[in-house]
Amino acid sequence: MASVRIYQKKQVRLDRLNFRQAQMFKIGNVGVAAVKNRLAAAQDPTDSSAKPLTKRYAIHKTKLGKGNRRNLSFTGDMLRNFLVRTVSDNKAKASNSTRKDRLKAWINNKIEPWISFSPRNRTAVLDAANRILIENKSRLLVEKALGGKQL
Numbered sequence: 001m002a003s004v005r006i007y008q009k010k011q012v013r014l015d016r017l018n019f020r021q022a023q024m025f026k027i028g029n030v031g032v033a034a035v036k037n038r039l040a041a042a043q044d045p046t047d048s049s050a051k052p053l054t055k056r057y058a059i060h061k062t063k064l065g066k067g068n069r070r071n072l073s074f075t076g077d078m079l080r081n082f083l084v085r086t087v088s089d090n091k092a093k094a095s096n097s098t099r100k101d102r103l104k105a106w107i108n109n110k111i112e113p114w115i116s117f118s119p120r121n122r123t124a125v126l127d128a129a130n131r132i133l134i135e136n137k138s139r140l141l142v143e144k145a146l147g148g149k150q151l
Contacts, residue, residue: 003086021089028087035082039072040073043118044113045116050112053068061074077101078096079103081097084100
């Protein structure tokens with residue numbers, strides 16, 4: 001099973017992905033968006049409020065007009081850079097592309113886990129997968145009737 005790396009300079013090129021990989025890319029993007037929305041609401045992986053910031057950092061962040069909640073968006077670079085990077089037929093992986101942002105993500109993940117799906121995130125991904133399967137139901141039935149590849 002081959003994986004395809006997704007490179008992004010100015011825009012993402014998806015024309016080299018096969019049909020299943022394109023579907024996994026869509027599902028992966030839904031998952032990444034769900035995680036980013038959860039982080040913007042300052043929630044942890046259990047959908048409850050995130051740990052409070054340290055007192056000194058909260059004061060510094062508030063003075064700069066960024067609020068005092070743990071939403072991982074001081075500059076916004078780390079979350080802006082968190083995208084789907086590798087896609088295969090049955091898996092999509094998201095990560096940061098730059099070393100600096102990978103280090104920041106690792107440190108923040110040690111403070112409080114954030115690179116994981118909460119129950120709401122899982123529900124959003126499952127709904128997206130169901131929508132994709134419903135969209136492609138007629139194609140899958142024709143492929144099965146003709147004796148083609150089975151899923």
